[in-house]
Amino acid sequence: MSRRLTAGEVSAAEVTRAHLDRIAAEDGALGAYLHVDADAALAAATAVDESRAAGAELGPLAGVPVALKDLVVTEGVPTTSGSKILEGWRPPYSATIATRLAEAGTVLLGKTNMDEFAMGSSTENSAYGVSRNPWDHDRIPGGSSGGSSSAVAGHLAPWAIGTDTGGSIRQPAAVTGLVGHKPTYGSVSRYGLIAFSSSLDQAGPMARTVLDAALMHEVIGGHDPRDSTSIDSPLFGLADAARAGAAGDLSGVRVGVVRELGGDGHTDGYDPGVLARTREAVELLASLGAEVTEVSCPSFDLALAAYYLIAPSEASSNLARYEGVRFGLRAGDDGSRDLDDVMALTREQGFGPEVKRRIILGTYALSSGYYEAYYGQAQKVRSLIAGEFAAAFAGVDVLVSPTSPTVAWPLGARVEDPISMYAADLCTLPASLAGLPAISVPSGLSEGLPVGLQVMAPALADDRCYRVAAALEAAQDAARGHRLLDELPAAGSAA
C-alpha cells in the first residue's frame, strides 16, 4: 500500500475512503470501533495527497490509515479506555505514539474497542459492547486489544496500535490470525497511554504481516523524555530484520522451546490443535536451519499467580485518579453528599465488574499484614522468572511457545469465571513480567480458527522476534500458496 501511495497509483483519500466504506458496511457486525470520524480522516488524507502533489518529501507511511486502541490519548478525539467513567472525555493532549504516527503522515481512522482499562482477554469487559472475531462472529477476538484485532483481521484497518500488559497484543493477534508484537518494556513511550499496570504496560503494533508490524514499530519506538521509564537506546533495524527473516535462512539461530509452556507434562488447558501447530512451526524453523533445543524454566508455572497480584496492585493505585473531580464522570453530586460519598458513587457507577474485582484484589494484596505474602512474594517470583529467562538466553537466541493455549472461545463462555479468563494469558505472562520483547505470528489453523506462535527474545533484541517470525510466515505462506488471512471466511479486500 505504501508503495502504491508513493508511486501515486492510489491516493490517500481513496485508501481512506475504502476503509471507511468497509467500516460502514461491516462494523455493525464486528463492533471493532468505538469512535470513527470519517470527515476528519478524509481531511487528513486529502492533506497528505495535497502535499504529495505539491512535491513535498513524505515518509513511506504518509497516507496509510491506522486505528488506535482507545486507551491511546488523542487530543480532541474521544478517549474512553473502554470505560463509562471516561465517557465523552476529549483529552487536552496526545500520546507520544499518536503524535509520532501523525507526524509520519498516517491517517487516524478511529479508536478501537477494548476491555475496560485493558483488563481482560476477550473484549467482553468493554462498557460499550463486545467486539467479534472476523473468523467466527460468535467468538471472541481476544483481548484486551480486541477491537484492534477485529478491525485489522476484518480489513477495517490495515494495521492498528494495541497495548500489552499481560498479553493484550499477542493473544488477540493469535486468535485472529494477525501478527502482534509487544516491544521491550521501555522501548515505546507510555506517555499518554491510560495506565493499567505501569511496570508492565507497553504499546505495540498489530498488523497482517511481520514486515508491516516492524514498520509501525519503527515509527512509534525510541526514547521519549516525557516517559521517565523510556530507554534511551536506538531501535535496531526491525524492518531489515523482518526482510532478512523472510529470505528464509535461519542457520545459526538457536531456538529454545519452553517446556513449561505446553511441553511434556505441561499440556493441561492446551488445545491439542494448538500444540500440534506449535510442533509443526518449530519443525519448520529447524528445516530453515535453526538449532532447536528444549529449555526448562520452572518458575514460569507461577507467572499467572504473580501477574494477578502485581497487575491488580498497580491498577488499584493507578485507578485512584478516577475520583470525579478533574475529568470524567461525577455521580451523585446533588448537594446532599460529601466528597467521599460522591467519589465512591462515581467509581461505583463508572467502573465495570472486572475493574472493581481487580481494584479490590489489589487493595487486598497491598494491605498491611498481607503485603509480604502476596505482593512482596509476587515480586520475588518476578525476579525468579527474569533470572530463568537470563539463564535460558545464555544458551539460545530466542524462546518459543504457543501464544494462547486455546483458539478463540465462544462469546460469554468465560465471563463469570475470572480464573478461566485469566488462564488465557498463561503463555504471554512470563515475557510481560520480565519486560522482554515477544511477538505472535500465525502458525496455522485448529478447528478452522487461527493459532499463534510466540517468539520471545532478550531485552532490546526485538529484531530477533521479527526475524524468526518473518521466516516462519514466509515459509508457511510459500507452502500453502497464500496467506493465512486469505482463508478468512468471506474476507473482503480493502485497498
Added chain:
Amino acid sequence: MSSISRDDVAHLARLARLAVTDEELDRFAGQLDQVLAAVARVGEAAAGDVPPMTHAVPLTNVLRADVVTPSLPREAVLAAAPAAEDGRFRVPRILGEAE
C-alpha cells in the same frame, strides 16, 4: 493462606472508594476467594533471599533539567472537568454539617 469473606470485601471496597451493592458483594466475595486461592501459589516459590523485582528496567532518578516548560492551558483542563467554577475545579463539600 487466608480466605476472603463478604465482610472483607465490603471493607476493602470502602478503602478503595467503591460503593458496591449487596448483590456485587455476594458475587465478588466468591469470585475473589477463588482468585485469591489461585494467586496464593506464589507462596510455593523458594524465594527467600531473592530480591523483589519492581520493574523491568533498572533506572534510578531520571531527572529532567530544572527549567520551566509549558503546561496545559487552564481552560483546556477545566473544560474536561465535571464541574468548574471561578477558574478552579468545583468539588462537593468536604466537611460534614456537624464539623
